[in-house]
Amino acid sequence: MTTLSNWEEETKVPLRTSCKQAAQLVNLSLERKLTVREFVTMKIHLWTCKTCTFYKNQISALRKIFLRHEEALENIPPSEDEKLSECSKTRMQELIEKNR
Amino acid sequence: MKPEKKNKPAVKLSDASTWVQQHGNYLFRYALMRVRNRELAENLVQETFLAALTGRRSFAGRSAERTWMTGILKHKIIDHYRKGFREKSVTELQTDEEQTIDQFYDAVGSPKQYPKDWMPEPESVLHSKEFWQTLRECLGHLPERTANAFTMRELDNLETDEICKELGITPTNLWVMLHRARLQLRACLERNWFEKK
Numbered sequence: 001m002t003t004l005s006n007w008e009e010e011t012k013v014p015l016r017t018s019c020k021q022a023a024q025l026v027n028l029s030l031e032r033k034l035t036v037r038e039f040v041t042m043k044i045h046l047w048t049c050k051t052c053t054f055y056k057n058q059i060s061a062l063r064k065i066f067l068r069h070e071e072a073l074e075n076i077p078p079s080e081d082e083k084l085s086e087c088s089k090t091r092m093q094e095l096i097e098k099n100r
Numbered sequence: 101m102k103p104e105k106k107n108k109p110a111v112k113l114s115d116a117s118t119w120v121q122q123h124g125n126y127l128f129r130y131a132l133m134r135v136r137n138r139e140l141a142e143n144l145v146q147e148t149f150l151a152a153l154t155g156r157r158s159f160a161g162r163s164a165e166r167t168w169m170t171g172i173l174k175h176k177i178i179d180h181y182r183k184g185f186r187e188k189s190v191t192e193l194q195t196d197e198e199q200t201i202d203q204f205y206d207a208v209g210s211p212k213q214y215p216k217d218w219m220p221e222p223e224s225v226l227h228s229k230e231f232w233q234t235l236r237e238c239l240g241h242l243p244e245r246t247a248n249a250f251t252m253r254e255l256d257n258l259e260t261d262e263i264c265k266e267l268g269i270t271p272t273n274l275w276v277m278l279h280r281a282r283l284q285l286r287a288c289l290e291r292n293w294f295e296k297k
Contacts, residue, residue: 018205018210019205019209019211020204020209020210021209023211023279023283024279027275027279027282031260031271031274031278032260051211051214051215052215054215054217054218055215055286057219058215058219058220058286058290059282059286061220061222062220062254062285063254065220065225066235067255068222068226069133070130070170071226072226073129073130074126075227076227076228077229078125078128079229079233082125082129083125084124084128084142085142088146089121089124091146092145093117093120095146095150096116096117096119096149096150096153099150099153100153
């Protein structure tokens with residue numbers, strides 16, 4: 001009969017991985033397809049660790065928000081420190097005129 | 101009879117004398133988020149306008165004027181990043197990153213500060229000026245190259261291969277940098293944004 005401990009030995013999947021290793025796998029999963037072993041290791045950790053699940057959900061949600069940055073730029077008016085200074089605008093305007 | 105295929109009319113460039121007024125602030129904010137330095141962002145925008153002026157005859161009109169200019173700016177920003185990556189060896193860079201990741205965990209690999217239970221609501225965060233301001237400040241606390249690699253991946257959605265080719269680093273270098281950036285940014289946003297809301 002396959003028990004969890006002999007399954008672990010057969011597959012060489014460490015059932016108990018640290019939060020540090022699990023976070024590495026969560027990050028890696030955003031960059032490339034995990035191997036079966038990596039995927040199972042990550043999933044087992046996430047099933048039992050609430051805070052790593054928060055971490056995973058938060059970085060995945062933030063990624064979706066960051067990707068819409070240009071949309072935010074179009075819709076949110078710039079604050080004062082996000083505007084070109086009048087002096088820079090004039091300089092750029094003059095340079096454009098000079099190089100036309 | 102087949103309906104005649106209608107081609108989308110090519111976009112024409114507006115008069116160059118209106119560019120600063122039309123696109124200046126947009127391009128500046130775009131650059132500022134990516135380089136986090138006013139003077140540098142201004143210079144990049146200026147270079148973009150000059151490059152657009154030189155290349156305006158090659159503008160095919162397939163995209164909007166602003167999209168075309170943003171594309172030019174994007175290349176200028178990547179050129180700037182590339183110069184920064186040439187200054188320090190990649191091995192040295194990766195060692196720094198790994199040491200920083202270690203600081204988030206104790207000896208057995210448990211987090212020193214556990215992530216709290218919050219979830220960003222895209223629609224509310226997306227339209228919040230303060231959120232993007234906080235993000236820019238949090239990015240500013242990262243080492244420059246880490247922030248730059250993170251920006252290419254997350255804001256510009258470039259693929260690993262493309263980033264590695266541009267910056268002359270390996271995928272492993274990049275993944276370590278992104279891991280560090282996410283740990284730090286998540287913690288910074290939690291402290292300065294989500295806990296305050």
